[in-house]
Amino acid sequence: MCGIVGIVGSTPVNQSIYDALTVLQHRGQDAAGIVTISEGNFKQRKANGLVKDVFESKHMQRLKGNIGIGHVRYPTAGSSSAAEAQPFYVNFPYGMALAHNGNLTNAPDLAKVAIKSRRHINTTSDSETLLNVLAHELARVDKDQLDAADIFAAITKVHEQALGAYAVATILNGHGLIAFRDPNGIRPLVLGKRVAEDGQTEYMVASESVAIDAIGFEFIRDVVPGEAVYITEKGELHTQQCAANPDYCPCIFEYVYFARPDSTIDNISVYGARLEMGKTLGDKIKREWDDLDIDVVIPIPETSCDVALQIALQLELPYRQGFVKNRYIGRTFIMPGQTQRRKSVRRKLNAIDAEFAGKNVLLVDDSIVRGTTSEQIVEMARDAGAKKVYFASAAPEIRFPNVYGIDMPTANELIAHGRDVDQICQNIGADGLIFQDLKDLVKAVSVQNPEITKFETSVFNGEYVTKDIDQDYLDYLNNLRSDDAKELREQKEEIANLEMHNEGA
Numbered sequence: 001m002c003g004i005v006g007i008v009g010s011t012p013v014n015q016s017i018y019d020a021l022t023v024l025q026h027r028g029q030d031a032a033g034i035v036t037i038s039e040g041n042f043k044q045r046k047a048n049g050l051v052k053d054v055f056e057s058k059h060m061q062r063l064k065g066n067i068g069i070g071h072v073r074y075p076t077a078g079s080s081s082a083a084e085a086q087p088f089y090v091n092f093p094y095g096m097a098l099a100h101n102g103n104l105t106n107a108p109d110l111a112k113v114a115i116k117s118r119r120h121i122n123t124t125s126d127s128e129t130l131l132n133v134l135a136h137e138l139a140r141v142d143k144d145q146l147d148a149a150d151i152f153a154a155i156t157k158v159h160e161q162a163l164g165a166y167a168v169a170t171i172l173n174g175h176g177l178i179a180f181r182d183p184n185g186i187r188p189l190v191l192g193k194r195v196a197e198d199g200q201t202e203y204m205v206a207s208e209s210v211a212i213d214a215i216g217f218e219f220i221r222d223v224v225p226g227e228a229v230y231i232t233e234k235g236e237l238h239t240q241q242c243a244a245n246p247d248y249c250p251c252i253f254e255y256v257y258f259a260r261p262d263s264t265i266d267n268i269s270v271y272g273a274r275l276e277m278g279k280t281l282g283d284k285i286k287r288e289w290d291d292l293d294i295d296v297v298i299p300i301p302e303t304s305c306d307v308a309l310q311i312a313l314q315l316e317l318p319y320r321q322g323f324v325k326n327r328y329i330g331r332t333f334i335m336p337g338q339t340q341r342r343k344s345v346r347r348k349l350n351a352i353d354a355e356f357a358g359k360n361v362l363l364v365d366d367s368i369v370r371g372t373t374s375e376q377i378v379e380m381a382r383d384a385g386a387k388k389v390y391f392a393s394a395a396p397e398i399r400f401p402n403v404y405g406i407d408m409p410t411a412n413e414l415i416a417h418g419r420d421v422d423q424i425c426q427n428i429g430a431d432g433l434i435f436q437d438l439k440d441l442v443k444a445v446s447v448q449n450p451e452i453t454k455f456e457t458s459v460f461n462g463e464y465v466t467k468d469i470d471q472d473y474l475d476y477l478n479n480l481r482s483d484d485a486k487e488l489r490e491q492k493e494e495i496a497n498l499e500m501h502n503e504g505a
């Protein structure tokens with residue numbers, strides 16, 4: 001999952017974009033970038049690394065201008081090279097830059113069409129392709145100055161061509177900031193505003209509401225599926241529905257794992273959703289495990305803490321933070337390779353023996369994906385002296401690849417693929433394992449906003465909302481993006497490529 005942000009201000013936006021990116025860091029740890037426009041010139045800084053490492057004060061000083069966009073990246077297409085860090089830039093028409101969260105499922109076809117239209121695509125990133133599709137549609141309008149209707153017409157054309165998930169922020173020289181969300185609203189996008197000292201209203205878009213809160217903007221609302229927002233350089237706001245058949249279907253995994261608990265997405269508090277997940281899973285544990293003698297409930301930090309606390313309340317058992325998290329290690333699941341992910345679990349989490357010695361413990365995690373965390377954590381609980389180790393997952397079994405912006409491209413890498421609960425339990429070495437039921441997860445998330453009746457749940461049930469996904473596509477993705485394929489390709493690219501990116505800048 002990546003994080004995006006865009007601001008049209010009445011004073012320089014570099015620091016606000018930087019600050020917003022730091023609170024979206026949990027959505028992508030691989031690369032970060034900011035592009036601003038100052039007097040018709042684009043200013044850019046992007047590189048691999050965390051926000052705090054990518055931007056030095058010399059970069060910040062150069063990122064002048066009252067309009068800009070930013071991105072934190074967790075790659076799901078192309079490579080993780082710095083050349084594919086975002087935002088991407090094209091000079092025609094007008095000069096524009098784009099930041100994308102999501103994943104296009106027809107990127108290779110779109111790239112072919114764009115190249116036929118004499119656009120140049122320099123990387124394997126789906127986001128660069130998306131930028132070129134939009135640029136092509138804007139270039140078709142034969143005018144020096146586009147108005148809101150021209151821009152919305154171009155986005156309508158993009159919706160007609162692009163498949164998959166996309167929440168986008170883009171800046172267009174001489175015009176302003178454009179943001180839009182795919183017709184299913186798979187990835188989140190919110191809009192905020194702030195009245196500046198000079199009285200001008202400044203606008204902001206971001207992946208999560210927490211970014212809006214953190215830099216002192218006021219949340220206005222979610223951008224709805226298929227909708228586009230255009231904020232002119234002067235700060236005028238235009239919005240329009242640009243999709244023929246928008247159909248709300250946000251990704252449920254945002255609530256399970258990706259988003260910060262203090263964000264609200266599609267009028268659903270992520271924290272509230274996690275508490276509800278704890279209630280429904282707690283009830284299932286009561287129903288199915290009433291004979292078990294559990295002494296204590298222990299979360300696997302950090303994302304599962306809210307769920308675990310609620311389960312403990314539900315079961316009337318003590319809740320103890322038996323694992324201490326090293327605050328300097330990031331999220332392991334979004335790290336690029338399995339070796340790094342495996343190593344990081346033990347560096348990140350350490351057990352407090354007193355909470356385990358001689359006890360029957362119930363460990364709670366938000367999800368079990370590859371099983372990297374759960375396998376090691378069960379062992380750590382036993383090493384710390386636990387008598388019995390039970391495990392509960394707030395998400396159901398993840399058995400199918402994700403194609404919409406979560407890097408789970410290969411069913412074989414998923415621990416629940418082809419295994420029933422007992423087999424998974426055996427694999428992670430637990431004495432008992434319980435998963436949330438999908439209907440309960442949907443209930444837990446939707447209870448705060450009954451207007452949303454559908455969620456993107458393909459990783460649990462294999463039903464892909466865009467309908468273009470078939471076995472051929474999943475095989476293609478498997479060959480392209482399995483951990484092994486990625487490692488091989490990146491080794492080759494390191495040797496062969498001198499890319500269009502100046503890392504030291």
Ligand SMILES: O=P(O)(O)OC[C@H]1O[C@H](OP(=O)(O)OP(=O)(O)O)[C@H](O)[C@@H]1O
Pocket residue numbers: 257300301302303304330331332333334365366367368369370371372373374
């Ligand atoms: O089965 P796996 O492949 O290990 O993936 C699932 C685990 O990864 C995530 O944690 P992560 O360390 O990424 O972040 P967190 O600190 O936010 O929990 C998630 O919360 C699970 O703990």
Ligand SMILES: NC(=O)CC[C@H](N)C(=O)O
Pocket residue numbers: 001002003073074075076077078084100101102103104125126127405406
């Ligand atoms: N996780 C994401 O949103 C990734 C965006 C885009 N597909 C990339 O790989 O850069």
Ligand SMILES: [Mg+2]
Pocket residue numbers: 300301302303304365366373
């Ligand atoms: Mg975790």
